[in-house]
Amino acid sequence: MTTPADAQQRLNEAITRLTGPGGRFEITAEEVLGATMPVLRHRGRAVGDLVAASRAWKDRDYLVTADRRISYEQHADAVAALATALRDEYGVVRGDRVALLAANCPEWVTAFWAAQCLGAVAVGLNSWWMPREIEYGLRHSRPRVLIVDAKRAALLADIDTAEIAVLTVEDHVPRLVAAHSGAELPRAEVDEDDPSVILYTSGTSGRPKGALHSQRNLLAVVDYHRFSDAMAAAFTGRAYSETEPSPLRYLLTSPLFHIASLHNLVVPRLATGSTVVMYQGAFAADTVLGLIERERVTNWGAVPTMAARLLEHGDIDNYDLSSLTAFALASAPSSIALKDRLRQRFPFARDALVDSYGLTECSTAIAVATTAELEQYPGTLGRPILTVSVEIRDPFGERVPDGTEGEVCVRSPFVMLGYWADEAATAAAITPDRWLRTGDFGVLEDGRLRLTGRRSDLILRGGENVYPTEIEQCLDEHPAVAECAVVGVPHEDLGQEVAAIVVVRPGAGVDEAQLHEYAAARLSYYKVPGRWRITSEPLPRNATGKVIRRGLTA
Structure with a gap:
């Protein structure tokens, strides 16, 4: 019988073998931007180089949508053509910005890789933005080219784009790819710490900031995912080879302007030969479940709100989800109660559920909690990654x-x-x-x-520090609560008072007194909300699934 201690020893031995001297993922200390830190000795230097290498996967699916299949070979050809067009017709060179403003689609991905092959900086603009926000993003990033879909193009009417070449996903991109068919894939000379991508922070308070990621950042993420694949193989006794394509199929449900979808899904999959199954349109549980069944999806990183909607879906048993062997919660905090409900409802969550903590500024996860850790240490976000x-x-x-x-x-x-x-x-x-x-x-x-x-969410009540997360996770455990948000509101004597906005489940009956009693039995007196708003309307969230607290009141 294998004990937890035996499993941990095997894990430690695998890590040592892979990251020690002579290992494929050997770790060494080097100077990065003036500071010495651990890095991988064997690593790439240019993100664009991944495109040429991906031709090795030939006719395997890279991108799959509801009605399209694009192989690695087809994708590399399209990238070569579009990169050539951007260079020759629009003058894009190393360091220029190429902005992307569109819903998830294969052309978004093609344009991203075309920018990388030219040494340009891809700017992922938030496709949920309104004209004022779009104008800010364009003025801030100053792109040479903007690639936009028809819906967002209509929002540009009152924005000065005279200095920007605006190309549409539906018209310009296909014509440019066809016009330059057969072009040789461009390759730019870049330094490891040259910029690669700008992604904008959530902007839950103040204007969004553009997180500038380097070639090193993205390639480190790629190597982390390769390491994770090698670890899984070592732990299960399977052979691992970077020259053989991975059979895994990943479901993409978050926007491409977010690190969960771009840095940690679209980019590393090009390096591993896996398939990206791209969901398009507003989230609908039936469509997602049907896509998982049809495409035999193996891995899904879901925003907690998506996972919560699956719990409310009544016909889950009508779908064959047996292919799903890895299920991660990402992009926003999730409560212990949500994880417990997922395990109870879905067989795949019992053995495959993991959680993580990361930021746009960090390109990928900072820490990851395994299935075993979540069960043994509820509330943990695990240990720091490689x-x-x-x-x-x-x-x-x-x-x-x-x-x-x-x-x-x-x-x-x-x-x-x-x-x-x-x-x-x-x-x-x-x-x-x-x-x-x-x-x-x-x-x-x-x-x-x-x-x-979060420091920005901190409530100062009568000299006591109150963090909303603790209260929210407590209230989430109440059977009548679908979701909630806790904020600070002005108070004449205390400075701030704790207020809770509670969204109740359909058909559930609960009142303020009952919720107050529930919280008072579990929290210190000063953490118990003094003001309540009970509603059936979902909380406002941004594109990454985080609650927009600004403007919430009870």
């Missing part, structure tokens, strides 16, 4: 002992170069020795990270 260092620091920037709450600080090859065109914000976020101040508060316990809240 080459990531995490410290908990006090307000003066000093490291605090394990078990002590403080700000989560991170240093790794995944951390962004900085914020595009914003030196002040960069200096406030990244220390001279390359530690990123996340703005999140948490605790390290036996090397595992647990979050307690």
